[in-house]
Amino acid sequence: MKINLSLPILLFFLWALFSNLSLAKKETKVVGDPELKTCKHQCLQQQQYAEDDKLTCLRSCDVYHGLKHEREKQIEEKIREKEHEGSPEEHEEEEESSEKKEEEVEEGGEEEEEYPYIFEEDTDFDTKFETEDGRIRLLKKFTEKSNLLKGIENIRLAIVEAKAHTFVAPRHFDSDVVLFNIKGRALLGWVKESETEKFILESGDMLAIPAGTQVYIVNRDENEKLFLAMLHVPVSTPGKFQEFFGPGGRDPESFLSAFGWNVLQAALQSPKRELEKLFNQQSRGSIFQISREKVQQMAPKKTSWWPFGGPSTAEFNLFTKPPTFSNRHGRLTQVGPPDSRSTLLEKLNTMLSFTNITKKSMSTIHYNSHATEIALVIDGKGHLQIVCPHISSRSNSKHEKSSPSNHRISAELKPGVLFVVPPGHPFVTFSSREENLQIISFEINARDNKKFTFAGKDNIVSSMDDLAKELAFNYPSETVNKIFDRKESFFFPFELPRSDPRADA
Amino acid sequence: MKINLSLPILLFFLWALFSNLSLAKKETKVVGDPELKTCKHQCLQQQQYAEDDKLTCLRSCDVYHGLKHEREKQIEEKIREKEHEGSPEEHEEEEESSEKKEEEVEEGGEEEEEYPYIFEEDTDFDTKFETEDGRIRLLKKFTEKSNLLKGIENIRLAIVEAKAHTFVAPRHFDSDVVLFNIKGRALLGWVKESETEKFILESGDMLAIPAGTQVYIVNRDENEKLFLAMLHVPVSTPGKFQEFFGPGGRDPESFLSAFGWNVLQAALQSPKRELEKLFNQQSRGSIFQISREKVQQMAPKKTSWWPFGGPSTAEFNLFTKPPTFSNRHGRLTQVGPPDSRSTLLEKLNTMLSFTNITKKSMSTIHYNSHATEIALVIDGKGHLQIVCPHISSRSNSKHEKSSPSNHRISAELKPGVLFVVPPGHPFVTFSSREENLQIISFEINARDNKKFTFAGKDNIVSSMDDLAKELAFNYPSETVNKIFDRKESFFFPFELPRSDPRADA
């Protein structure tokens, strides 16, 4: 009799033991847990239990599940902790990202594997700072998206948005910066050893700023928002950079106020009282609105003769440079090594390019030989297709040995979407029926880069000798030539079907 | 009384709790588990149990053990999963390698630690593609073998084998390639912007191919197999490269056919029906046999005058270049920065060298100051010894502080064996009694490299001043000189004992 009682308990425990360690399942809600339900059901089924016992049993189910949930979290923490031991200062950052990953896993499964090169405006940017008057958004680390992007792991991209008539407070970075004025009218103050040089920037302007340079920015326009892209190449901490707010007061907190008072008093020869006052005045955040008068005062005197105080201008304007290639279906403009006059672009081995695809058109199928292209859609809508043999469908990767299979990555393009095309990867972009598609690209590792095309004049298939063509296609070379040859180059007409192009594509 | 019953249960559970978490033990079979045996024994021993209870108890032991086993697997999976989270696309690869590692640990223990620099033909190459007519084998990542090879982690080596009269279909790589024709007679088609340049390659020929270049290869010989070594230096994905089959049809699958039909129709201005036909013709794999006539047709016209359509030749032939050093015991030929005419070898900072050790001979004891030597035995037999203080025997590494101990790595050499010698590491190679030993090497980081020797003319010991010699050896300098000086340089006579040289060596 006693045994009869203790055996169910034994079995209950065996089951409990098992289930509470079932780490693989990720219950996030304790309430809806099927195990809890079973536990309670089992309590009620026990015929030898008195009513009170049943209640106790039910309560113990709840207690047990609370504990179980807590324990699972502890084990996960333990594992995460162990993983992080090597890099304690990345703790917070990684915790966030691992949470994100978990979500991804639950929601979509292999989202990451499917779209390693596409970055969405909403999900792949973190807001670094935000005030009422502007914000700075930082693209996630490329390697956080996919290890296939290791070649550009040191690079980060930030987008600065500032409302009309705002002041982006002075700061310096521990990264070399390629600044590109996407949209709007900026004034940039570059603090040099004994004076401040002022740059007037328009849409399309590029300015390369070496690490450590103290800069501030003003949105000169009374109505229009200012959008700047900043490509950061960290100098000592790969893939990480920081802003240092030097001058300024409490918000943004000047790093000066982090020094001890005795240090500041000695360095600045001023009483503590006065310094406290100085570092407590500014508290409007790192981006804030200023009056129209202030903006006008900021502007360099236009009457003065250059180089005697007149404004400096950008290194070049990408939008107005003569295009590398142009026809009525599109236009490609490229500035970079070895033809740019920018020593920093040379050092960073980076080229800037602007692609404008006329509506109802497409770029040819092409690939870069050496450059990794980081492309940001700035206007219009369209689509992108990249072919990637690095990602192969699971089904045949193990068995078929004679050739790899190719994976197509498709994405809808609209302003704010960013995509990366690694070297060697053939890709194609096409515009919508209604609007031109405008894309700016940073081409990393630009020296020695060539663009090879697969349709149009001078395409790589037509350039093959006839016999090789016949062997490769197992088809008469005339037919192959007829298919690949065409008069146009690089940009072609193309009409997207009204339905989702990915359905058939 | 009741207590008497519940206490054994309590203790049983304590024991169960403990044992089922004993993760350190790796039981693979549930049946032979000693714990299970104990559990069942205990059931049978319980005198207060009725026969039925005993059966229930026995069954619960089984249930419990199944669960325990499953749970352990879950925890391990959980840990593995956590580890892999950062690099999802390497999942499969790593799972394989971790399995391999486990096997190694169980079977032989420290194989990996003992031979970090030796790569065997059978176990350290993966077959990437294989058809009836040829195959491409890829050496495992150097860092997969040992972290000591981190300096060359970006580099991969592939060996192409093609039967007589075969066609290796057109492709491009996302890596710069140093191609070396080990053996056989090849024709290489290099597709340029508006034509295809044809290269006639013989044994010993080197051709450097920049990333993104479309190439195809023909084995021109009617009988002999073709062997090519390809050193890949990936442009954007360190240690990973891919072949992109551009033209061609279903097998190898052209990456073109991965684009959507609407894209292809627009890009190639051809109806879908025609395109489907085009991309379905070729299905003979990426390496296939072609007729003698086709081979002859492929060959560039010999009658035409260069540069009007005649064949191009390799950048150089390593076997016929004048040797850097030669005596009757051996010959060393080196081509590379700064004397090569290859801009790609310069950029990759890589030198090619060919060592031919006459039978019954040896190279002197020597080391490279800056270069890491990746060496492939292409003919003959012999032995290798490398001394490596990075690997020290366990016994004294902890205690002895006054000096490091050195570890000798010995390996038998035969065609297909590959070995790596890091800079600073003294090594020696010797041939067998019957055959010359022939080795080709890629010397990575070749600029500023010097070869320092320890015996023969101008050796590093004899060059030391006498007093230092006496202090270093605690021995009269005349005796030291007598031992280290000899007339010959670099290659010496040497007769391997008939028994295994490693026994005494």
Next chain:
Amino acid sequence: MKINLSLPILLFFLWALFSNLSLAKKETKVVGDPELKTCKHQCLQQQQYAEDDKLTCLRSCDVYHGLKHEREKQIEEKIREKEHEGSPEEHEEEEESSEKKEEEVEEGGEEEEEYPYIFEEDTDFDTKFETEDGRIRLLKKFTEKSNLLKGIENIRLAIVEAKAHTFVAPRHFDSDVVLFNIKGRALLGWVKESETEKFILESGDMLAIPAGTQVYIVNRDENEKLFLAMLHVPVSTPGKFQEFFGPGGRDPESFLSAFGWNVLQAALQSPKRELEKLFNQQSRGSIFQISREKVQQMAPKKTSWWPFGGPSTAEFNLFTKPPTFSNRHGRLTQVGPPDSRSTLLEKLNTMLSFTNITKKSMSTIHYNSHATEIALVIDGKGHLQIVCPHISSRSNSKHEKSSPSNHRISAELKPGVLFVVPPGHPFVTFSSREENLQIISFEINARDNKKFTFAGKDNIVSSMDDLAKELAFNYPSETVNKIFDRKESFFFPFELPRSDPRADA
């Protein structure tokens, strides 16, 4: 009734299950465990237990706790094991370091996070070799201290100490070496292809030694200890380098004796008996005392005319070079790209600098734009403050989005302390009341580097235009100017308060 009994047991188990898995807590002592205490207390409280039962219960508490402790260790081991699987050859090294980390965690909590840039003489150096007459100490890998130092992860620093009249035996390294003579009088023998070049080194002398070069060192002084700093830049194994003892005998063990006897006999054409004798003579360790006569004999003939056998000298002497900047509060001397005549410093992109801060003085608040400064205090006492926004206090990092917070790192400076200042990070050093503070620095990534200051002449705040200053500080520009402007540059007077400056600072 029965149920009444089993429910407490049930609850006890639930509690036990929970608590024994509470991995987060790290109990090191089983005895003082509060859980054990609770368990035992609970046994004694059970009124229905007989005395015997209570004893059994108590014993089971002990058993249970032993098991629990063991289990936790197993899980930790399992996790550690899993982590190590990827890099088996670093096993021992990592085990040590993980032990160290655990100690740190237990002792001081977040020591690592608080002081990522400060290295103490006692805890952050490992003694690599030690004999009665000298020792070589190796600074831990920078990335072992903090991932923020990834930019210099390939670099290692060693300090050689040799007593008066000692001989540091010949060796070569698989790393390029920048040797700096901190203190004492050295003679360095540089073994070239056919002779040995001798260098006479004094305090402040720099000599750059390419990888693979065979060198030996003599402390020429009869009384004074010799201190050398060696900056190692490994050629093929990032962050790891090795000494290879070529000549020499048993201690240091010559790597020659690791080759097989048959190899040595063939290479050196000598009978085994003779070789055995040769390699067994030297057993005084890698640093040993030699007689005054030997030291005198070692010295190059001073009478001989250079370049006919006279001594060579260092590439430059840092202490006697004209300073870059100097006033009565301090002096800064810098030698490096592009003005050094050292090709190796150019190649390693490294500058050497010497800072001498007069007592009761300070350097201005300043930062390097591109260089990471590895600084070693060689004389005097003082303090250091670095501001680092990469490390932010936990409290506000999550919530406040408008600006980062800055973290100040303070450290006491005394001879032997080493600190690293990454680019962009503002810092300040100040001397004590009693002594000048002397610091030598290796500035890595020196090309394009600029030093920006925040107080004194040409400081970055005063150089800002007035309106930007007013906006940044929200304060009249005259007041800001009054505070930041001062006549002196770079070094200022400063008196440390008698109490710990960190208290207020």
